Amino acid sequence: MKLFNLPEAAKFSTDKPCRELLFDSPNLRVLTFNFEPGQELPVHSHNADSEVALLILEGEGVFTGGAEEFPAKPGTLQIMPS
Template sequence: MKTMNILQEGTFSEKGMKKLLVHDSPYFRIINFNFKAGQELPIHSHELEGELSIQILEGEGEYLAKDRSIPAKTGDILICDIAEPHGVRAWTEMRVLVTIAPPL
């Protein structure tokens, strides 16, 4: 068992999103991304089978997809196949928790 407070350990950077590896195992990976307003994780996909979730812990922004964007705010969660194009853009400072199963 392990615990971590990502609100205390995760930091922000003016240079780009900050990434904190929360957990990594053969079963799943958890990553905390912190964005300043205007920063983004560009639309991308992975040629693998599996699923991911993108949960907004704090802030507002949008989930990005190949042909649309979806507003996202504190408490929202997106679940999709890893192979489906996905990304995130922050409108305000935003903390995001991504879970990938199985890990990349």
């Protein structure tokens, strides 16, 4: 059993969003992304064999893709199809 304290483990970088791989197995991959104010990830696609679930823990932002925007705030869960 693995236990993480995400707020304590959070790392930030002034250069770009800080991406960290916490767990990786054939069935489950867990990553964290930490953003300084104003940082963003460009619109991108995932090359995954399964759905990608994204959960906002702290802060506020915007999901964007094409013409649509969706608010991202604590407890927002986005599930992208495989």
